[in-house]
Amino acid sequence: MKRPALVSALSTVLALTAFAAPTVASPSSAASTAVTASTSDRQAADRRVVSRTISFDVVNRNETGVACLPAPDRRAHTLRARLIGPARVVEGRSGSETFHVLVHDAGTGGWFWNLQGRRVGREQDYATRLAEKGETVVVLDRLGYDRSPLRDGDATCLGAQATMLGRVVQALYAGLYEVPNRPRAARPHASHVVLHGHGTGATVARLEAATYSDVQALVLMSPVSTSPSTLALQTLRGQGTVCLRGAGFAPYGETARSYRRLLFSSAPAGVQRAAVRQRNSTPCGDVASLLPSVLAAQGQAVDVPTLVLSGGADARRGGDGVTATGGARLVRRTFAGAGSALPLEKQAPAVRKAVLAFVGSLDDRIR
Numbered sequence: 566m567k568r569p570a571l572v573s574a575l576s577t578v579l580a581l582t583a584f585a586a587p588t589v590a591s592p593s594s595a596a597s598t599a600v601t602a603s604t605s606d607r608q609a610a611d612r613r614v615v616s617r618t619i620s621f622d623v624v625n626r627n628e629t630g631v632a633c634l635p636a637p638d639r640r641a642h643t644l645r646a647r648l649i650g651p652a653r654v655v656e657g658r659s660g661s662e663t664f665h666v667l668v669h670d671a672g673t674g675g676w677f678w679n680l681q682g683r684r685v686g687r688e689q690d691y692a693t694r695l696a697e698k699g700e701t702v703v704v705l706d707r708l709g710y711d712r713s714p715l716r717d718g719d720a721t722c723l724g725a726q727a728t729m730l731g732r733v734v735q736a737l738y739a740g741l742y743e744v745p746n747r748p749r750a751a752r753p754h755a756s757h758v759v760l761h762g763h764g765t766g767a768t769v770a771r772l773e774a775a776t777y778s779d780v781q782a783l784v785l786m787s788p789v790s791t792s793p794s795t796l797a798l799q800t801l802r803g804q805g806t807v808c809l810r811g812a813g814f815a816p817y818g819e820t821a822r823s824y825r826r827l828l829f830s831s832a833p834a835g836v837q838r839a840a841v842r843q844r845n846s847t848p849c850g851d852v853a854s855l856l857p858s859v860l861a862a863q864g865q866a867v868d869v870p871t872l873v874l875s876g877g878a879d880a881r882r883g884g885d886g887v888t889a890t891g892g893a894r895l896v897r898r899t900f901a902g903a904g905s906a907l908p909l910e911k912q913a914p915a916v917r918k919a920v921l922a923f924v925g926s927l928d929d930r931i932r
Contacts, residue, residue, distance in 0.1 A: 612699070613651070615649075616649045617647070619647070619742050621645075624732075626728060627725045628731070630724075632724075642708055647679060663755065664737050665701065666758055668762040668767075670766050673828075680836065682835070682839045686833065694917055700921075701753070707769070718848035724854060730760075730773040731773050738755050738779075740752040740754035759924065761785075775867050782927055783871040785871060785873045790859075792883040805852060808849035814847060827881060828906040831904065870927055871894070873895065879904050903916075
């Protein structure tokens with residue numbers, strides 16, 4: 566029988582990205598040219614983007630001020646991620662760097678930030694494009710999604726997701742994480758962390774920042790609003806109904822068409838098809854805790870610079886979804902014609918440009 570606390574929480578839900586001519590060089594100039602070429606080769610090698618799987622040991626418990634009904638299982642779990650960045654960083658040859666941790670929404674997964682495929686353009690791979698600009702990125706699969714499996718979807722909540730994210734942040738500062746199948750691999754550590762969150766992931770990121778005060782900035786894309794659209798409410802109500810039947814996990818959007826409508830407005834067809842193929846169901850504990858988590862995130866001051874990005878054609882949008890930031894700088898950008906999935910829309914290059922400009926403006930604070 567379904568636990569009464571979950572039934573109560575879900576009932577509340579139901580109620581409501583020139584060629585130069587060759588010259589003959591003297592021996593000395595030839596040697597100089599060779600040294601220059603060697604240096605250039607090393608620099609090019611250091612700039613190349615590399616990627617490896619990493620993992621974090623966490624406990625699924627709630628240390629935030631948000632009520633979790635039912636309580637998370639308080640068991641040890643493994644969160645998996647991709648570390649993507651310049652070779653000099655990922656291979657441990659540069660000292661500490663700023664790390665960007667990317668936190669996905671309900672119904673998506675880490676793939677949202679690192680979408681690849683034969684019919685997917687380069688512009689929609691947000692993580693790799695940031696890495697090509699010299700940034701170091703961690704693409705996380707939250708508990709219950711893809712490479713971070715959870716047997717019982719009722720056994721977690723968004724407060725626990727934020728707590729586990731806090732453990733990830735601390736592990737990155739200390740370099741205390743695993744590189745599966747590569748025991749001798751370098752484990753670069755972060756000097757600063759910037760959290761990027763999309764949708765529900767933005768709520769998780771805000772809760773983490775408010776609870777632990779351990780990150781230097783937030784990038785919030787299409788954050789969940791306290792005044793959602795009718796479509797968003799219908800989607801949440803549908804998930805609540807599925808969860809009340811004891812499913813453990815609920816589809817995000819009843820059909821592929823509704824899923825595309827929730828996320829996209831301008832994304833290329835190949836991107837939308839790739840996303841549909843990789844869509845995930847949402848843990849029911851996350852569904853049940855969404856409303857109190859959004860309210861708590863809005864009410865908690867976060868004293869770090871925050872960039873809020875929204876799509877002008879976001880079918881889920883009924884408000885900005887963010888309130889006061891405790892006095893720190895708040896920057897808002899809206900992209901005309903874009904839906905919720907900003908890194909995957911046609912506006913993806915402009916989205917990245919805005920993010921990189923924001924990060925660049927923080928140099929004195931995070932470099």
